[in-house]
Amino acid sequence: MKKGFYIPLLLLTALLHAAESKGIEAQVELISGTTQKAQFLGIERDTVNLGGYIKDQFTIVRIPKSHFKSIVDKQGNDLLNPTSNTAKADSSEQSQASAPATAASDSTVASPDSASTVAVADSADSTATPADSSTVAPAVSNTKIFVGFEAEGFEPQKVELFSNLTATLLSEADSTYTYNKENPFEGCNDNACLQDNYSKQGIKEILFGKISKGKSPDSLEVQLKRVLFEDSLPTISIAKTNISGTHAFSDAVVSNKIRNLVQEARGIKIQQTSTKSYIHVETDPEGAMLSRSEKNALCKTPCTFVTLDTGKIVLNAYWKVEHLWGAQAVVRPIPGDTVKVSLKLKKISPEIRIMTQPSGAEIYTSSEEITKHSKPIAHTPNKFTYTDPGLVNLRIRREGYRDTLVNFYLAPVPETTVNIELQEITDFNELQAQKDWLHSRKIYHLGQTLMGSSIAPAIIGALFLYLGQKDYSEAEDLKNELKMPTTPNGSKFQEKMDRNHDLAKSGDRKTIAGASFIGAGIILFGIGLYLTF
Numbered sequence: 001m002k003k004g005f006y007i008p009l010l011l012l013t014a015l016l017h018a019a020e021s022k023g024i025e026a027q028v029e030l031i032s033g034t035t036q037k038a039q040f041l042g043i044e045r046d047t048v049n050l051g052g053y054i055k056d057q058f059t060i061v062r063i064p065k066s067h068f069k070s071i072v073d074k075q076g077n078d079l080l081n082p083t084s085n086t087a088k089a090d091s092s093e094q095s096q097a098s099a100p101a102t103a104a105s106d107s108t109v110a111s112p113d114s115a116s117t118v119a120v121a122d123s124a125d126s127t128a129t130p131a132d133s134s135t136v137a138p139a140v141s142n143t144k145i146f147v148g149f150e151a152e153g154f155e156p157q158k159v160e161l162f163s164n165l166t167a168t169l170l171s172e173a174d175s176t177y178t179y180n181k182e183n184p185f186e187g188c189n190d191n192a193c194l195q196d197n198y199s200k201q202g203i204k205e206i207l208f209g210k211i212s213k214g215k216s217p218d219s220l221e222v223q224l225k226r227v228l229f230e231d232s233l234p235t236i237s238i239a240k241t242n243i244s245g246t247h248a249f250s251d252a253v254v255s256n257k258i259r260n261l262v263q264e265a266r267g268i269k270i271q272q273t274s275t276k277s278y279i280h281v282e283t284d285p286e287g288a289m290l291s292r293s294e295k296n297a298l299c300k301t302p303c304t305f306v307t308l309d310t311g312k313i314v315l316n317a318y319w320k321v322e323h324l325w326g327a328q329a330v331v332r333p334i335p336g337d338t339v340k341v342s343l344k345l346k347k348i349s350p351e352i353r354i355m356t357q358p359s360g361a362e363i364y365t366s367s368e369e370i371t372k373h374s375k376p377i378a379h380t381p382n383k384f385t386y387t388d389p390g391l392v393n394l395r396i397r398r399e400g401y402r403d404t405l406v407n408f409y410l411a412p413v414p415e416t417t418v419n420i421e422l423q424e425i426t427d428f429n430e431l432q433a434q435k436d437w438l439h440s441r442k443i444y445h446l447g448q449t450l451m452g453s454s455i456a457p458a459i460i461g462a463l464f465l466y467l468g469q470k471d472y473s474e475a476e477d478l479k480n481e482l483k484m485p486t487t488p489n490g491s492k493f494q495e496k497m498d499r500n501h502d503l504a505k506s507g508d509r510k511t512i513a514g515a516s517f518i519g520a521g522i523i524l525f526g527i528g529l530y531l532t533f
Contacts (some may be wrong), residue, residue: 023051026079029069034178040071040079048080144177145198146170147191149209154220159211161249162222162258166209169262177207195227195234204229207265218245219334222252224265239264244337251336277333280304281315283343288319288326291390293409301343307333317343318389318412324348326389326412349385350410352392353417356380361398361422370397372441380420386410396420399438400431447531454525461517468510475503 023041028050038061041049046065071080148163167179183189185197191208198206206227214221220243228235241261244251252258255275281290283301290298290305293314298305301317310333318326325345333339354363362376376397378384386392389412396404401422410416425431478500482493 023049024073024079026071026073028071030067031069034180040073043080143202143204144174144207145203145205146177146179146207147183147194147209148179148181149211149222151211153213154211158248162211162252163209165253165258166224166262169259170207170266173262173266191225199229199234214242214245214334215332218337219243220245220248222258222261224261226265226267237265237267242335244334247337255336275310275335276306276308277310277335278304278306278338279313279315279331279333279341280338281317281341281343283317283319283327283345285319285325285345288317288343288345291316291318293411297390304338309333310335314411315341315343316389316411317345319345320387324350324387324389324412326350328411328413348412348414350387350389350412351383351415352386352410353383353415354378354380354394354396354420355417356396356398356420356422358398358401358422361396361401361420364395364397366393366395370395370403372437372444383415394418396422398422399434400425402430443531447528447533450524450528451532452528454521454523454528456521457517457524458521461514461519461521464510464514464517466514468507468514471503471507471510475500475507478503 023039026038026040027035028038028040029035037052039051041051041060043049043065047062048065048068048071050061050063052059052061065080068080070078073079146167149159149166151159163179163181167177170177170179183194185194188194188197194208195206208225208227210223210225212221212223213219222241222243224239226237226239228237239261241257243257281301281303283290286301288301290301290303292298293316307313312330312332315329315331316326317328318324324347326348327343327345329341329343331339331341359380361380363378363380363382364370364374365377366374380396389410392406392408392410394406396406401424404420404422406418406420408416408418425434478496482496482500
């Protein structure tokens with residue numbers, strides 16, 4: 001029992017001793033430019049032993065001496081390169097005083113349950129294998145790390161410029177950011193590995209940069225991925241911006257794109273300012289009208305226009321000489337830059353296909369209210385040719401459904417299909433008003449039909465009157481011949497008398513018929529006119 005009691009007591013004593021082991025407070029500066037405060041525990045075989053607290057745990061870090069620029073204590077003594085003067089003597093005494101702490105650190109390595117841990121970073125004498133790289137830790141004092149930019153097909157010098165600029169902006173905004181230019185984890189070659197290892201060392205925030213080709217030619221996409229450790233799982237957010245490929249650095253600096261990107265990556269909302277983009281369009285043949293889907297006309301090609309849009313733009317070019325020629329292109333503007341577009345026009349005959357649910361609706365080519373005088377151009381489903389590209393207004397009407405106004409842009413393409421779902425009328429008064437309108441339109445159409453029908457009897461009546469007048473004229477001529485001196489009882493005289501009587505009766509009949517037809521036409525026209533108005 002006594003033996004079992006002493007073993008935990010000895011372990012507890014060793015833990016307390018390890019936790020209290022401290023060295024000389026010093027200012028450490030690495031060759032990479034990183035500076036921080038640490039506890040100097042001595043130099044052993046060209047390896048510097050430093051101590052510090054990470055996650056409230058005293059941790060000993062071993063880093064090759066070649067990675068340091070200087071190590072200076074509070075009195076200004078150089079602890080990295082001791083000399084024969086007093087500073088050298090002091091440094092030697094401090095190294096001897098730190099020997100017990102170093103020994104204690106060795107013992108903590110052997111004891112996995114120790115409250116103090118030892119991490120070895122890039123030590124040439126380390127026996128750790130790549131599989132143990134997750135235990136390797138950098139000497140860090142700040143809790144926010146920026147690891148620089150990785151780039152695809154971008155000059156390394158420019159990548160370094162972007163990284164330094166971003167690091168400067170970050171440090172100016174928040175002094176707790178550290179730019180780790182060198183990878184401190186041996187065998188850790190991807191962002192996922194870096195993220196895992198940094199999180200184990202108490203880093204609260206990591207920024208990963210990336211530069212890649214943009215979606216549009218001659219543009220680059222700059223990205224900052226922020227990994228924030230607040231809970232058990234990291235929160236990841238990505239900030240992006242586009243810059244010119246040919247003038248990348250000047251575009252990023254002059255327009256404050258990198259500064260805004262840094263602010264956005266840190267979770268600070270930036271009020272976006274409008275950046276003009278330019279689009280230059282050329283067509284074959286020249287002189288085509290250029291338009292966008294929401295605008296009828298922009299300019300005649302070749303021309304350049306300005307836009308504040310950042311998303312994709314659909315451009316339409318058309319040229320109407322004898323036939324309609326047209327072409328279409330999709331363009332994504334580059335903020336602050338010019339995009340060039342070339343289009344070859346082709347002969348086209350645009351058609352509009354109108355489909356409704358339910359079918360059988362009337363199509364009117366006007367956005368104005370439909371009256372009883374309006375005439376539909378077709379009934380759905382139907383397809384008709386429309387040779388004027390641009391904004392088209394149609395009104396759709398079907399009995400029992402509300403009128404639907406359709407506004408769309410007719411592009412210079414072979415066919416444009418419009419699908420419309422009609423809304424049924426449920427209000428009784430609205431439905432009754434539509435029925436009254438339909439009734440009045442039927443009366444109007446009947447009146448129009450009667451007025452149109454009156455033309456035929458009027459023409460027939462006029463023809464009969466003409467023929468009657470012709471018979472009267474011929475009878476008059478015979479009557480004049482009979483008045484001339486001749487034998488009254490002659491055969492010719494009697495024949496002419498009979499002919500004269502027949503022509504007079506025929507003229508009477510035709511005149512009466514013609515007058516009747518004309519009267520009927522007048523009556524029909526009058527009724528039709530009354531029904532129409």
